[in-house]
Amino acid sequence: xxxxxxxxxxxxxxxxxxxxxxxxxxxxxxxxxxxxxxxxxxxxxxxxxxxxxxxxxxxxxxxxxxxxxxxxxxxxxxxxxxxxxxxxxxxxxxxxxxxxxxxxxxxxxxxxxxxxxxxxxxxxxxxxxxxxxxxxxxxxxxxxxxxxxxxxxxxxxxxxxxxxxxxxxxxxxxxxxxxxxxxxxxxxxxxxxxxxxxxxxxxxxxxxxxxxxxxxxxxxxxxxxxxxxxxxxxxxxxxxxxxxxxxxxxxxxxxxxxxxxxxxxxxxxxxxxxxxxxxxxxxxxxxxxxxxxxxxxxxxxxxxxxxxxxxxxxxxxxxxxxxxxxxxxxxxxxxxxxxxxxxxxxxxxxxxxxxxxxxxxxxxxxxxxxxxxxxxxxxxxxxxxxxxxxxxxxxxxxxxxxxxxxxxxxxxxxxxxxxxxxxxxxxxxxxxxxxxxxxxxxxxxxxxxxxxxxxxxxxxxxxxxxxxxxxxxxxxxxxxxxxxxxxxxxxxxxxxxxxxxxxxxxxxxxxx
Ligand code: GLN
Numbered sequence: 001x002x003x004x005x006x007x008x009x010x011x012x013x014x015x016x017x018x019x020x021x022x023x024x025x026x027x028x029x030x031x032x033x034x035x036x037x038x039x040x041x042x043x044x045x046x047x048x049x050x051x052x053x054x055x056x057x058x059x060x061x062x063x064x065x066x067x068x069x070x071x072x073x074x075x076x077x078x079x080x081x082x083x084x085x086x087x088x089x090x091x092x093x094x095x096x097x098x099x100x101x102x103x104x105x106x107x108x109x110x111x112x113x114x115x116x117x118x119x120x121x122x123x124x125x126x127x128x129x130x131x132x133x134x135x136x137x138x139x140x141x142x143x144x145x146x147x148x149x150x151x152x153x154x155x156x157x158x159x160x161x162x163x164x165x166x167x168x169x170x171x172x173x174x175x176x177x178x179x180x181x182x183x184x185x186x187x188x189x190x191x192x193x194x195x196x197x198x199x200x201x202x203x204x205x206x207x208x209x210x211x212x213x214x215x216x217x218x219x220x221x222x223x224x225x226x227x228x229x230x231x232x233x234x235x236x237x238x239x240x241x242x243x244x245x246x247x248x249x250x251x252x253x254x255x256x257x258x259x260x261x262x263x264x265x266x267x268x269x270x271x272x273x274x275x276x277x278x279x280x281x282x283x284x285x286x287x288x289x290x291x292x293x294x295x296x297x298x299x300x301x302x303x304x305x306x307x308x309x310x311x312x313x314x315x316x317x318x319x320x321x322x323x324x325x326x327x328x329x330x331x332x333x334x335x336x337x338x339x340x341x342x343x344x345x346x347x348x349x350x351x352x353x354x355x356x357x358x359x360x361x362x363x364x365x366x367x368x369x370x371x372x373x374x375x376x377x378x379x380x381x382x383x384x385x386x387x388x389x390x391x392x393x394x395x396x397x398x399x400x401x402x403x404x405x406x407x408x409x410x411x412x413x414x415x416x417x418x419x420x421x422x423x424x425x426x427x428x429x430x431x432x433x434x435x436x437x438x439x440x441x442x443x444x445x446x447x448x449x450x451x452x453x454x455x456x457x458x459x460x461x462x463x464x465x466x467x468x469x470x471x472x473x474x475x476x477x478x479x480x481x482x483x484x485x486x487x488x489x490x491x492x493x494x495x496x497x498x499x500x501x502x503x504x505x506x507x508x509x510x511x512x
Pocket of ligand 1: 128129130131153154173174175176177178179206313451
């Protein structure tokens with residue numbers, strides 16, 4: 001079997017048995033990146049020498065029979081939104097183009113302690129706002145299955161690099177679907193854990209009540225391995241849950257008996273692509289043949305999920321992104337130009353004898369903020385800041401933000417009720433397979449509607465997993481989403497693995 005047909009768990013067994021060294025494995029992936037990423041554009045930066053050095057250190061530890069971490073010697077790619085000490089952390093934004101993180105995010109610290117090898121940083125939508133990775137200020141990322149198509153987003157680089165076998169493991173973030181949706185569109189496995197399962201310390205904040213970090217991999221077993229490495233309580237994140245982390249990788253291969261799977265009536269409505277529908281229905285049929293019972297359920301408030309999300313997420317974003325003022329972090333407008341502009345304006349007003357205009361002139365500091373933010377943020381980020389500021393403003397707070405918070409509770413209660421009847425919920429991850437690059441860029445509303453099936457899990461705080469369940473006639477991956485109650489990741493992973501073991505979709509490789 002070729003190296004790139006193997007999963008991370010298989011690599012790990014080869015590393016442990018000494019069949020391969022971490023330097024060999026890391027070099028193989030670096031070579032693959034050098035060959036394939038010219039076409040895909042998944043990585044913003046690759047640090048080959050550092051990766052090889054790190055791998056060599058881990059090989060030495062193994063040779064000397066020193067204790068090694070859980071992922072010892074496995075290469076991993078990191079979405080460019082997690083702080084990594086001394087490393088540029090750009091969030092694919094001009095605003096943070098030259099920002100170097102002064103500390104490690106908790107997830108990075110855990111991966112380091114687990115002896116993972118950092119390959120580099122992956123592309124994303126700016127500040128994780130988007131669903132196609134086209135909002136990156138720096139480059140386009142292409143879907144490995146069809147180079148004219150989007151990889152999804154915002155963790156598009158993370159999904160594409162795993163799907164194109166340029167990394168066996170990668171880390172993404174999911175605020176409204178950004179791990180699961182690109183996993184679905186690129187044909188890999190993506191898991192958004194329960195809110196609070198993984199520490200957000202050192203994750204650049206988008207919408208703090210929704211953001212979660214999670215794995216993108218080529219198998220469910222690998223997702224279990226990576227989740228158990230990064231999950232757990234962290235005193236540095238007050239929202240992280242203080243509950244023990246099960247050894248997911250030890251139980252993931254045990255099938256669930258008496259499994260009750262719910263399919264959501266509202267998920268099979270108009271707009272669902274027939275090919276996606278039939279692949280998802282076939283997956284439900286597979287569960288039935290594996291001994292599960294299927295039950296139709298209803299999530300009556302799911303029709304409000306996108307509207308609710310697009311009030312809450314921008315509101316939190318507008319507050320979180322206030323910190324990019326040109327003083328604390330990152331980009332600052334050219335001050336010389338700014339002061340010259342101010343002086344010229346003042347002169348013009350003086351000559352015109354316009355005292356009112358002179359009184360209204362913004363002082364240099366305000367001007368610096370304004371220019372910095374106008375130049376540093378892209379269009380979508382500005383749109384979110386404006387939407388959120390509007391929704392939170394005194395006259396509109398009750399009508400938008402407060403209302404959205406109430407609907408959020410109803411959405412959560414829908415899930416509570418559904419999980420009284422079923423163990424897992426299964427359904428589509430997106431209504432259609434990967435769309436064409438450029439197809440949505442002029443239509444933000446259409447782009448928001450892609451999030452139909454993903455945002456409710458974030459609003460409810462429950463975990464969601466996406467795994468491949470089919471191919472369209474044109475060869476594009478189709479994803480299956482599974483959801484479980486909060487903190488039931490073990491059940492979610494075992495349920496997903498049952499399907500994976502009975503099918504071959506996850507073994508298909510993009511024709512590169
Ligand atoms: N597409 C959604 C948005 O643009 C989700 C993004 C995410 O999960 N980070 O907000």
